[in-house]
Amino acid sequence: MRKVLYIIIALVVFALSVNGQRRNTIALQVSINQIEINYQRNIFTPKIWGEVYVGLGNQDITNSFNDIITGIRTGANLISKGKNIIAVNTDFGIYIPNNSLYNATTPIVGAGIRYIRTIGKQNKHTLFVSTGYRYGQKDYKQRYNSDIVSVESIETFKISPVYISIGYGFSFN
Amino acid sequence: MRTIKLSLCIIASTIMLYSCKKEQLNYSKGDIVVSVNTGKNWLHNFPLFLGIKKKNPPQFAIWIEDTKGNYITTLFVTYKIATQGWIANNGNRRKESLPYWCNKRGVVYNDGLMLPTKDSPLIDGITGATPKRDKSIMVDTKGIKKPFVIKAEFNHSTDFNNFYNKDAKKGSENYSGGNNGSGQPAIIYSATITSKTTSITLKLIGHSSPDGSNGKLYTNTNRLTSAKYIVENITAKVNP
Numbered sequence: 424m425r426k427v428l429y430i431i432i433a434l435v436v437f438a439l440s441v442n443g444q445r446r447n448t449i450a451l452q453v454s455i456n457q458i459e460i461n462y463q464r465n466i467f468t469p470k471i472w473g474e475v476y477v478g479l480g481n482q483d484i485t486n487s488f489n490d491i492i493t494g495i496r497t498g499a500n501l502i503s504k505g506k507n508i509i510a511v512n513t514d515f516g517i518y519i520p521n522n523s524l525y526n527a528t529t530p531i532v533g534a535g536i537r538y539i540r541t542i543g544k545q546n547k548h549t550l551f552v553s554t555g556y557r558y559g560q561k562d563y564k565q566r567y568n569s570d571i572v573s574v575e576s577i578e579t580f581k582i583s584p585v586y587i588s589i590g591y592g593f594s595f596n
Numbered sequence: 597m598r599t600i601k602l603s604l605c606i607i608a609s610t611i612m613l614y615s616c617k618k619e620q621l622n623y624s625k626g627d628i629v630v631s632v633n634t635g636k637n638w639l640h641n642f643p644l645f646l647g648i649k650k651k652n653p654p655q656f657a658i659w660i661e662d663t664k665g666n667y668i669t670t671l672f673v674t675y676k677i678a679t680q681g682w683i684a685n686n687g688n689r690r691k692e693s694l695p696y697w698c699n700k701r702g703v704v705y706n707d708g709l710m711l712p713t714k715d716s717p718l719i720d721g722i723t724g725a726t727p728k729r730d731k732s733i734m735v736d737t738k739g740i741k742k743p744f745v746i747k748a749e750f751n752h753s754t755d756f757n758n759f760y761n762k763d764a765k766k767g768s769e770n771y772s773g774g775n776n777g778s779g780q781p782a783i784i785y786s787a788t789i790t791s792k793t794t795s796i797t798l799k800l801i802g803h804s805s806p807d808g809s810n811g812k813l814y815t816n817t818n819r820l821t822s823a824k825y826i827v828e829n830i831t832a833k834v835n836p
Binding site: 484485564565566567569570571575576577578580 | 721727735
C-alpha cells in the first residue's frame with residue numbers, strides 16, 4: 424500500500440510541476456468498466472497535454488464499481504480542424520481491486536486515441552470518445568488455514584485490455 | 597522538461613518493477629497439488645441480452661471426504677457459489693449449480709437452501725475467482741488421516757443438450773431449472789488418496805441432481821454430452 428501511495432504522490436507532483444499551461448479541463452469519462460474524473464492541462468504547447476485521473480472500476484471478483492483506479496496520461500493533438508480534434512495518448516496508472524478475498528494492486532500501461540468535439544461559442548465544453556489498449560495483470564496468492572487443512576492458490580487478476588469510453592469536459596483558463 | 601522526463605521514467609520504472617513480481621506456491625513434503633486442466637468446453641456461451649453472449653467459465657467446488665462419504669472440508673469454491681455473487685439472476689439462487697457439494701456440506705441457510713448467501717458467505721476453503729485457464733491448488737492435509745477422498749463438482753449454467761433441454765417440464769427427470777437453468781447437470785469427479793499415492797487422476801463418477809432438489813449421485817452419464825469436456829482432467833500429486 425505504501426508503494427501505491429508513493430506512486431499517487433508522484434503523479435500529483437508531476438501534474439503540478441508542469442509549466443506553460445494555457446488551458447485547464449475537468450472531465451467526466453465513462454466506460455463499461457470504469458467511471459473517472461480527470462484533470463487536463465496543456466504542457467509547453469496547446470497541442471500537448473497531461474492528464475491526471477482518478478475513478479472507480481468494476482473489474483475485480485465482485486464486479487461492483489468500488490475498485491480504485493488512478494493514473495496519468497500524456498497526449499498530443501494530431502489533427503485539429505475547426506471544432507474537431509483527434510489526439511493520441513499514453514496511459515500509466517494503478518488499479519486497486521477492492522474486495523475481502525485478495526489484494527492485487529495492478530500497474531497499468533496503455534495507449535489510446537481520442538476524438539474530441541468542442542461545443543459552444545467559447546469552446547468551453549467538449550464531448551469526446553476514447554478507445555485504446557491497456558495492459559495490466561498481477562498474480563495474487565490466497566490462503567486458507569484450519570486445524571485440519573491448509574490450502575494455497577495463485578490466481579491472476581487481469582484488467583480488460585480494450586476500452587471504449589465517452590466523456591464530457593469543461594475547460595477554463 | 598528534464599523534470600517531466602525524469603518523473604515519467606520514475607513512474608514507468610516503478611510500474612514495470614512492481615508488475616514483474618511473481619507469486620509461487622510453497623510446497624512441502626507430503627503436500628498435495630490438485631490441478632484442474634481445462635477441457636474444450638471450459639468456457640461456455642452464456643446468453644446476456646439481445647443475442648449477445650458471454651464466454652463464462654464453470655462454477656466448481658473441490659473438497660475432501662472420508663472413505664465412507666462423510667464430508668470433511670472444502671478446499672476451493674468459486675466466488676459466485678460461495679457468496680451468492682450472481683449478477684442479474686432475478687433472485688434465482690441456482691440451487692441446481694452444485695447440489696452434490698451443497699448436500700455433502702449439509703449447511704442449511706435461512707431460506708431452506710444449502711447454498712451460501714451474500715450475508716453468510718462460505719468461510720471454509722478458498723473462495724476464488726473462476727479461472728479461465730488451468731488451475732492448481734496446494735493442499736496440506738495436516739490433520740486428515742489417509743486414506744481420504746478428493747472430490748470435485750463442475751457446472752455450467754444454460755448448458756443445454758437434446759435431453760436436458762430448456763423446455764423440460766418441472767418434475768421430469770430432465771428438468772434443470774428451466775430457461776435459465778443448468779441444462780446438463782453438474783458433473784462429479786473423485787479419487788482416493790492413500791498413504792501410497794504419489795499421483796492420481798480423479799475419475800468421473802457421475803452427475804448430480806439436474807434440478808438441484810437432492811444430493812444424490814447419479815452414476816449414469818450417458819445423457820451428458822458437452823459437460824463431459826468441461827475439464828480435460830484433474831490430477832492430485834503428492835509432493836515427495
